[in-house]
Amino acid sequence: MATSSSIPASFAPRKILLIKLRHHGDMLLTTPVIEALRQRYPQAAVDVLLYKETLPMLQAHPHIRQLRFIDRKWKNEGTLAHLRHEAALLKAIRQEGYDLVINLADQWRSAIITALSGAPVRIGFAYNKRRNAFWQRAHTHLVSTSNHSQLHTVEQNLAALQPLNIPFSGFPAAMHYSESDWSHTQTVLAQSKVTRPYIVIQPTSRWIFKCWEDDKVAGLIAALASEQIDIVLTAAPDKKELAMIDHILSLCPGKAISLAGKLSLPQLASLIDHARLFIGVDSAPMHMAAALDTPCIALFGPTKLKQWRPWGDNNQVIWAGDYAPLPSPDSINTRTETRYLSAIPLDDVVKAARNYLDE
Structure with missing residues (x-):
C-alpha cells in the first residue's frame, strides 16, 4: 500500500x-x-x-x-x-x-x-x-x-x-545539444546567408489556437529587420506549419530567412542558444529558449499560464488575456481554427523586442 x-x-x-x-x-x-x-x-x-x-x-x-x-x-x-x-x-x-x-x-x-x-x-x-x-x-x-x-x-x-526530502525549487531546466549539432547549424546559416547577429521567431504551433495572426508576425518582422540584425523563422516540418511560414514570408518579402523544417530539435536548440532574442508562441522551442537562457518573449493565449509559462528569469510573457477576455483553457477545442492571440497588439510585441535588443 x-x-x-x-x-x-x-x-x-x-x-x-x-x-x-x-x-x-x-x-x-x-x-x-x-x-x-x-x-x-x-x-x-x-x-x-x-x-x-x-x-x-x-x-x-x-x-x-x-x-x-x-x-x-x-x-x-x-x-x-x-x-x-x-x-x-x-x-x-x-x-x-x-x-x-x-x-x-x-x-x-x-x-x-x-x-x-x-x-x-x-x-x-x-x-x-x-x-x-x-x-x-x-x-x-x-x-x-x-x-x-x-x-x-x-x-x-x-x-x-x-x-x-528534496526541495521542489531552485533547479533550472536544461536543453543540451552536441558540438556537431551547432556545427551543422552554422553550415545551414551560412548557406542561408545569415551572417549577422540574429533573432529567432517561431510563430507556429501544431495547434492553431496558440498562434498569432500571420500579418502581425509579418509586421513584427518588418519592424525589427535592419542592417544590423537578421530575422530567422523556424517551424516544425509539418505541412500546415510550413504553409504558415510561407504565407508570413509572402507578407514581408526579403525581410526574413526561413529555416523552417530544416533543423532537428537539438540543432534548433543550438540556433536558439546563439540568438540575440527568441520570440515565439507557447511551444517546445519557447521552453527550449527559456532553458538555454536566451532572452525570450513568449506569446500566450488560453493556456494555463501558471503551469506553462517559460521557466526561468530571462523572459517576458505577453498574454492575450490582458487585452481581451479568453475562454477557459479546459473548454478549448484543440482543433479550432480560432487564433485567440489576436488580441495581442503588434506594437506591444515590437516594443518588448526592442527593449531586449537595446540592452
Missing part, C-alpha cells in the same frame, strides 16, 4: 528510472528533476523512459545514463508484435535492477511498468482519477496533487521528490 511518508535519509539508490510519457516540451520540463536527483544522489545512474519521438529533447543530456523508449507505432505492427515490444521493455527494466522508480506520468501503462519494475521504492502521484487499489499497489509512495493547479509544471514534477 502506498504511503506519503518520507524515505529514510540513509536511502542511497544506485540506479534510478524516471518515467514521463508526454510531449516534447513536457520532457524538457523534467530536466530540473534530473538535476535535483544528480545533486542528491551524485553516485546514482539516472535513466529516463519516454516516448520515442521525444528522444531528441534529452538525448544530449550529460546526466542521463540511458534513454529507454516506448514507440507509439508499435501498435501498428499488430497485437502480437506490440506485446513482444512491451514484454521486452519490461524485461529490460526488471533486469536492470532499479532501486528507485519515479513515475511522473498518469497513464495506466506507466503504473504497470512501475509496479513490475521490481524497484523497492516506487514514487508516483495520487491523481484523483486514479483512486483505486491497483494504482496504490503500483507505488510505494504517492504524492498529493491537491496544489498542482497553483504550481508550474516544473514544480509539479519536482513535487514527486518530496518523499526523498
Whole structure:
C-alpha cells in the first residue's frame, strides 16, 4: 500500500528510472528533476523512459545514463508484435535492477511498468482519477496533487521528490545539444546567408489556437529587420506549419530567412542558444529558449499560464488575456481554427523586442 511518508535519509539508490510519457516540451520540463536527483544522489545512474519521438529533447543530456523508449507505432505492427515490444521493455527494466522508480506520468501503462519494475521504492502521484487499489499497489509512495493547479509544471514534477526530502525549487531546466549539432547549424546559416547577429521567431504551433495572426508576425518582422540584425523563422516540418511560414514570408518579402523544417530539435536548440532574442508562441522551442537562457518573449493565449509559462528569469510573457477576455483553457477545442492571440497588439510585441535588443 502506498504511503506519503518520507524515505529514510540513509536511502542511497544506485540506479534510478524516471518515467514521463508526454510531449516534447513536457520532457524538457523534467530536466530540473534530473538535476535535483544528480545533486542528491551524485553516485546514482539516472535513466529516463519516454516516448520515442521525444528522444531528441534529452538525448544530449550529460546526466542521463540511458534513454529507454516506448514507440507509439508499435501498435501498428499488430497485437502480437506490440506485446513482444512491451514484454521486452519490461524485461529490460526488471533486469536492470532499479532501486528507485519515479513515475511522473498518469497513464495506466506507466503504473504497470512501475509496479513490475521490481524497484523497492516506487514514487508516483495520487491523481484523483486514479483512486483505486491497483494504482496504490503500483507505488510505494504517492504524492498529493491537491496544489498542482497553483504550481508550474516544473514544480509539479519536482513535487514527486518530496518523499526523498528534496526541495521542489531552485533547479533550472536544461536543453543540451552536441558540438556537431551547432556545427551543422552554422553550415545551414551560412548557406542561408545569415551572417549577422540574429533573432529567432517561431510563430507556429501544431495547434492553431496558440498562434498569432500571420500579418502581425509579418509586421513584427518588418519592424525589427535592419542592417544590423537578421530575422530567422523556424517551424516544425509539418505541412500546415510550413504553409504558415510561407504565407508570413509572402507578407514581408526579403525581410526574413526561413529555416523552417530544416533543423532537428537539438540543432534548433543550438540556433536558439546563439540568438540575440527568441520570440515565439507557447511551444517546445519557447521552453527550449527559456532553458538555454536566451532572452525570450513568449506569446500566450488560453493556456494555463501558471503551469506553462517559460521557466526561468530571462523572459517576458505577453498574454492575450490582458487585452481581451479568453475562454477557459479546459473548454478549448484543440482543433479550432480560432487564433485567440489576436488580441495581442503588434506594437506591444515590437516594443518588448526592442527593449531586449537595446540592452
